[in-house]
Structures are given as structure tokens and as C-alpha cells.
Amino acid sequence: GESVGLHLPTLSVQEGDNSIINCAYSNSASDYFIWYKQESGKGPQFIIDIRSNMDKRQGQRVTVLLNKTVKHLSLQIAATQPGDSAVYFCAEKPPTSGTYKYIFGTGTRLKVLA
Amino acid sequence: DSGVTQTPKHLITATGQRVTLRCSPRSGDLSVYWYQQSLDQGLQFLIQYYNGEERAKGNILERFSAQQFPDLHSELNLSSLELGDSALYFCASSAVQGNTIYFGEGSWLTVV
Numbered sequence: 001g002e003s004v005g006l007h008l009p010t011l012s013v014q015e016g017d018n019s020i021i022n023c024a025y026s027n028s029a030s031d032y033f034i035w036y037k038q039e040s041g042k043g044p045q046f047i048i049d050i051r052s053n054m055d056k057r058q059g060q061r062v063t064v065l066l067n068k069t070v071k072h073l074s075l076q077i078a079a080t081q082p083g084d085s086a087v088y089f090c091a092e093k094p095p096t097s098g099t100y101k102y103i104f105g106t107g108t109r110l111k112v113l114a
Numbered sequence: 115d116s117g118v119t120q121t122p123k124h125l126i127t128a129t130g131q132r133v134t135l136r137c138s139p140r141s142g143d144l145s146v147y148w149y150q151q152s153l154d155q156g157l158q159f160l161i162q163y164y165n166g167e168e169r170a171k172g173n174i175l176e177r178f179s180a181q182q183f184p185d186l187h188s189e190l191n192l193s194s195l196e197l198g199d200s201a202l203y204f205c206a207s208s209a210v211q212g213n214t215i216y217f218g219e220g221s222w223l224t225v226v
Contacts, residue, residue, distance in 0.1 A: 034214060043116065043204055043217035044157070089156065101170055102215065104149075106156040 012111040019077040021108045023090035028071055030092040030103075035064060035075045038107065039086045047075070047088075077110075085112045117141065118218035120205050126224045132193040135221045139186055139207030145169070146188040147215060148180055151202040163188055195225045 013019045025033065031052040036044035050057045050064045050073075057064050063076040073090050087107040094103065117140035127133055139146050148160040159172035163182035174180075177195075182188040192199060202222050206215040 036217075043118075043219045045116070046214055046216060049214055101159045101162070101172055102147075104157040 009106075010109045010111065012113055013080050014113050015080060015082060017080055019075075019080045019084070019110055021075040021077075021088050021090075021110065023073040023075075023105055025071050025073055025090065025092040026103065027092060027094040028068070030094050032093040033064070033066060033073055034091045034093075034102070035062075035073075036089045036091065036104075037084075037086045038089065044089060080110075080112050082112050082114065085110055116216040116218060118205055118207050118216055120203075120218035120221050122221055123219065124222045124224075126226060127195060129195055129197060129225055131195050131225075132191065133195065133223065135190040135192070135203050135205075135223075137188045137190070137205030137207075137218060139188070139205075140209075140216055143207035143209050143216075144186065145208045145210070145215075146182055146186070147206040147208075148174075148188070148190050149204040149206065149217075151204060151220070152200075157204065160190070192223070197225050199223065200225045 034049045035047040037047050038044045048059045048062050048064050050066050055066050061078045065074045077084055087109050089104050089107045091102045091104045119138040121136045125133055144165045147162045149157040150160055151157050160174040161180050162170040166182050177193050180190045200223055202220045204217050204220045206217045208215040
């Protein structure tokens with residue numbers, strides 16, 4: 001079946017450094033992508049999204065890059081802070097007629113080292 | 115706070131029992147989704163409702179059922195519970211099909 005995968009299950013970065021979390025998505029026709037952050041015991045929190053007609057989108061300290069050629073999505077976090085420690089999921093939305101199901105990756109755990 | 119409310123937050127029940135999880139979507143959102151998240155696994159899509167009607171079905175067991183009421187809140191019913199049903203169950207909502215979905219804090223179900 002289709003799946004969204006993450007290359008690194010755990011990423012450790014020094015506080016203040018930039019973090020890059022990668023995601024390989026499965027459906028070349030997916031037209032919408034979301035990054036979520038999930039802290040322990042909490043629900044996934046929307047971080048940033050991007051549509052397939054874009055290749056880059058910036059938010060506050062975060063940037064999402066989309067490379068449709070290789071079906072790759074990345075989340076860049078600038079000046080990583082201890083509060084950024086969490087599991088990060090990417091999600092893709094395949095185009096379907098009338099209904100849809102987001103496909104989520106298993107997540108990458110980001111650990112921020114003091 | 116996403117605006118999606120789920121109750122109960124924690125639930126412990128015995129095998130063979132039945133439970134109901136409740137979700138109130140964000141104000142104005144018509145779509146409700148249910149997901150299951152087991153330990154060390156990603157979010158597994160169960161079912162989606164839009165304005166009271168079932169719109170998409172994922173890997174939802176026959177022992178599970180859901181509905182969305184006229185006031186747009188939704189309930190997920192889990193019956194004949196097994197140990198393997200222990201998981202976090204998330205509800206999410208979105209305003210229009212295809213837009214960003216926002217998650218609640220989840221209901222943690224433990225079957226003993």
C-alpha cells in the first residue's frame with residue numbers, strides 16, 4: 001500500500017543550530033502536504049503546509065521545501081530551541097474524487113541538545 | 115489549542131467491553147476524521163464524515179463504528195475490545211474537504 005516514509009527516525013541537534021527533517025512521499029500526484037509536530041501525550045499540531053504548485057514556503061522559523069521530481073519533502077527549523085523537541089510527521093494528500101485520505105509518515109523524533 | 119475537543123482523555127476498560135469516544139470539531143468545520151495511533155506506529159486513518167455523511171473509510175475494523183450528528187459532533191464506538199485496540203484515538207476536523215486538518219488532543223484507550 002501507499003506510505004509516507006522518513007529517512008531518520010531520530011535527529012539530535014544542538015540548541016541554536018538549524019534542523020532539517022526529511023520525508024519521502026509516495027504518490028507523485030499528491031497535491032497538498034502538511035508538517036505536524038507532536039509532543040509527548042499531545043495531539044499533532046499543524047506547523048506548515050505547501051501545495052504542489054509551490055516548491056518552498058516559509059513560516060516563522062520554519063521552511064518547507066518540496067521537490068516533486070524526487071517526491072521529497074523537508075522541514076527546516078531555524079535556530080532550534082528546546083521547545084522544538086517533539087516528533088514531526090509529514091502528510092500527503094493524494095488527489096481523489098470526492099473523498100480523500102491523508103497519508104502520514106511514522107515520524108521523526110527531534111531531540112534538541114542543550 | 116486546535117479547537118477540536120475530545121473526551122474522555124483517558125479510558126481503561128476490560129476486554130470484550132464497548133466504549134464510545136466523543137469529538138467536537140472546530141467551530142464551523144464540517145469534516146471529522148478519526149485516526150488510531152498505536153505505540154511506535156504512525157497515524158492510521160479510520161473514517162471520515164462530512165456534514166453527517168460517511169465520506170471515506172480506512173482500515174476500520176468491523177467492531178468499530180462511527181457517526182456524525184446534526185450538531186456535527188462525532189462519536190467513535192469500539193466494541194468487543196481486544197488488547198490490541200489499546201491506542202491513542204485522535205479526532206480531527208477541517209472546514210472543507212482538502213483543507214488543513216486540525217487534531218484534538220486524543221483519547222488514550224487502554225484495554226486490560
